[in-house]
Amino acid sequence: MDSPESWPVKSTDLLARGAVSSFVDERILTPDQEVLDRQFTLHPGAVGIIALDDHERVALVRQYRHPVQHRLIEPPAGLLDVDGEDYLIGAQRELAEEVGLAASDWRVLAEEFTSPGGLSESMRMYLARGLSEAPAPEGFVKHGEEAHMDIVWASLDDLVSGVLAGRLHSPTLVVGVLAAWAAKTRTGFDALRPADAPWPAREELLRRQTDYSGH
Template sequence: MDLEERSIDTEQVYDGVLLDVRRDRVRLPNGQESGREWIKHPGASAVVAVDDNDRVILIRQFRFGPKRVFWEVPAGKLDHGGEDPLVAAKRELAEEVGLEASSWKRIGTTYPAIGYSDEWIALFLARDLEAVEVHTDDDEFVEPFWLALEEAVRKAQRGEIEDAKSCVALLVAAAALEDERLHGG
């Protein structure tokens, strides 16, 4: 069965710094027409940085929409269309938590809001870490902290880490590391 909806026309409703809101008229698989409102997003990268002691660096950050602090993995949007997600991942790791890694592995992609956005987030595992100077943005306030990867995964499983990208990234990273341990690099 063909499930694809095809855009007939699109209108930009709002173009902001972060959000580009669109309204499309679409042709449904049954031939009918309908409307779709969605957010166009440049994409992002998220990093699970694991040290030699199997600890992961997380950040605590206030998020304005839900008006509360969340535990997250370092992450950020691509600065411009077509930016390499690995370049963005490296930048965010250095800016937010003052780390560089000499070992990088892309471990997946997640789509955090498929009902209303085309946003995708490239997920990376970073190892062989080295401290560098932190350079957070002027309007960005984060509190980094280390936690055993195993405990971070349990917190995600128990719902104590609620940020979707962080939950997915932690679970996928833990599975990738376990696969490496069982089957080699």
């Protein structure tokens, strides 16, 4: 299993602070005493949701992503940028905001570090079932890229085919869809971890990042 480890940090410089993320430079000491310069992006983390209806269709959005200049098919997802907010509450909020749905059954599908070579983002993917329509949270207004998203549905089987054929590229979608397919075909959805399962990898990461104000 993955295990937490932290090489000694000789110095840290905050190079830039953005609206969501910050960019830092750290000089770290390897076990053989080599000094390395590493630049990476600090990120608050996120949750994503594979919302599966009774016909095994998944609720999705098509969202423009400027860094890669593609409109990607993605599951509902959002930042964990509310201090102290429960992960499941954040996921439930995002499901209502992005696709207007609520769910009666929630499970943990998978967790990932989305790009561990240069980004500290941790993400938890949920499976949501027992879907029903839900209003957007009070005061929520879509803006930016979200204002131009559209909602689409696709079968889980077609999404797996799209991932394997190279037609779908969102890491949130890839992880969520393949995890859902694996759960379905192996031990079944009811064997997944409960929605309130511990997330030790993220908790360890947050503990180590307390020196960076605002994260």
